[in-house]
Structure formats: C-alpha cells, structure tokens
Amino acid sequence: MSGQDGERIAKYLARAGIASRRDAERMIGEGRVVLNGAKVEHPATFVVAGDVVMVDGAMVAEAARTRLWRYHKPDGLLTTHRDPQGRPTVFEKLPPDMPRVVSVGRLDLNSEGLLLLTNDGTLARRLELPTTGWLRRYRVRVYGMVDSDRLVSLKQGITVDGVRYGPIAAEVDSAKGANAWLSVSIAEGKNREIRKVMAALGLETTRLIRVAYGPFQLGNLPRGGVAEITGKVLRDQLPKDK
Structure with a gap:
C-alpha cells in the first residue's frame, strides 16, 4: 500500500491491472466493486493491507510487478474489453497465458500496428499523457x-x-x-x-x-504477435518523474 492510510480503490484496481483509474471509477459506479463484503459507493474509498477486494465476484490479487508488452494489432479488432455488439476485441485475441492487461491508449477498429499493453493501469494512464513528450x-x-x-x-x-x-x-x-x-x-x-x-x-x-x-517500435513483430519489453528496458525508457 502507498502511505499509512492505504490508497484509493480506483488506483488500487489500476495497479492490479483490472482497469484504468477512469474505468475503475465507472465500475464502482456500476456497483461491480466490493470491499470486505460491502459494495463500494465512492472511488475515494481507501484500501489498506489485509482488505479483500472483489470485482464482478472475483477476488482481486495484490498488484504484480509492472510489465509492458508490444502487440501488433491487426485491423478489425476493437481496443476494448467488452463490446455490446459482440464484435471481436484485442483482448479476446491475446495468447491464453497473458495476464489481465489494459492498453496504453487505443487504436480504432480499422487501424493497425503497435499497441502497448500493461498489467498496471496507473502506468497506462501515465504513458497516455502528452506530458511524457512521447x-x-x-x-x-x-x-x-x-x-x-x-x-x-x-x-x-x-x-x-x-x-x-x-x-x-x-x-x-x-x-x-x-x-x-x-x-x-x-x-x-x-x-x-x-x-x-x-x-x-x-x-x-x-x-x-x-x-x-515513444521509444518503442513495431519493428518486425508479426500481425497478432506479442513481445514483452524487458524490465531493464522498461526502467530505462520510462519518462522520469519531474
């Protein structure tokens, strides 16, 4: 946890790779997040060590180490976890051994090429901001x-x-x-x-x-291919906090 009083639940869910902070706040508003058996009513709710958090009835594990992948998105896929119209999505097409990830930004249905994926929603939001200069x-x-x-x-x-x-x-x-x-x-x-x-x-x-x-290239990654960026490269390339 970050700080003596824990951290806001939306940030906690983002770090755990469940969703971006913004999407986590939406999930809270939809009543899908439960803390210690009680439905979370507000994104300012704090999580502390030992708390049990559940989303859609499934327990949320503690955040794993931050990881980042390059993905060669083909056209014809939506960059979303669920589509009401049932169209195919990026996340349905990922290898089965991939952990739950969120995208850094989006590519629309008919666009293709490099899409960054991460298990850390807070990192995703950070890399989307123009202030990175990427x-x-x-x-x-x-x-x-x-x-x-x-x-x-x-x-x-x-x-x-x-x-x-x-x-x-x-x-x-x-x-x-x-x-x-x-x-x-x-x-x-x-x-x-x-x-x-x-x-x-x-x-x-x-x-x-x-x-x-930013510094990450599509290169010769095949269509639909996924390649993890090593921890050292990730640490070296991430924008430094100012």
Whole structure:
C-alpha cells in the first residue's frame, strides 16, 4: 500500500491491472466493486493491507510487478474489453497465458500496428499523457491529391469541427496517382485524430499503421504477435518523474 492510510480503490484496481483509474471509477459506479463484503459507493474509498477486494465476484490479487508488452494489432479488432455488439476485441485475441492487461491508449477498429499493453493501469494512464513528450508515429495511406504546403502547415496545429489538434508532423513518403503514403507523428492522439485531420485536407485515410509509441517500435513483430519489453528496458525508457 502507498502511505499509512492505504490508497484509493480506483488506483488500487489500476495497479492490479483490472482497469484504468477512469474505468475503475465507472465500475464502482456500476456497483461491480466490493470491499470486505460491502459494495463500494465512492472511488475515494481507501484500501489498506489485509482488505479483500472483489470485482464482478472475483477476488482481486495484490498488484504484480509492472510489465509492458508490444502487440501488433491487426485491423478489425476493437481496443476494448467488452463490446455490446459482440464484435471481436484485442483482448479476446491475446495468447491464453497473458495476464489481465489494459492498453496504453487505443487504436480504432480499422487501424493497425503497435499497441502497448500493461498489467498496471496507473502506468497506462501515465504513458497516455502528452506530458511524457512521447511521439506516436504512423504510416498512413491516403487517397486524394496531397498538398505538401498544407501538410507542412499542420506543424502549427489545426482546428477541425471545433476541435483543436496540436502540432502534427506529416510528409509524403511515396505517391502514385491519387494514392500516397505519408509519415505522420503526433504527440497527443485524440480520438481518430489522423483520420479527421486528413479528411479536413480532402484526403481519405485508407490504411493507418502505428509504427512507434515513444521509444518503442513495431519493428518486425508479426500481425497478432506479442513481445514483452524487458524490465531493464522498461526502467530505462520510462519518462522520469519531474
């Protein structure tokens, strides 16, 4: 436990790899979390040594050591633990010997490439924040006539449908007719950011592959493949607390 009085239950569940803090708070609101036999009513509830925490009727084990994996997400999978429509999810397709993990950010249904997975929800939230300074890098195939000057202007940011997107680095790798491959780097990663920004430039995104998240690369990891990042590399690469 952290501190003499334990820690907030949402943080405890995040450290145990059950869910992100935000999702843990939602689970508490849905009445799915029980502490010492009583339903938890508020995310500010504290857990101390010896407490018994249960989620959906299953006991939550003490947090294991923090681990991080690279995963090559294929397109056609949702980055969610449960889909009301019954569509296939990333977590259903992971190897059976994987512990319960959460994703660092998301890739939408039709996007593919590098997705980081961790058993520590607090770490996931930390790595999602723009304050890490980590860039998300993508290869993006677009359909339409690319205006190089407009691509360069994205370094100043852009507002689309009232949403402000921060600086985006984008350049053409190759082009043939109305099809082009771009290299795109963003620091924040709002919902469907690249697709929306490209649409604002008159370009349809026909393929989107994340090739790097901060210092971690997709490399030659096969589609659907999972590779754990060693503890030493994880410690060396994690952003230092300021």
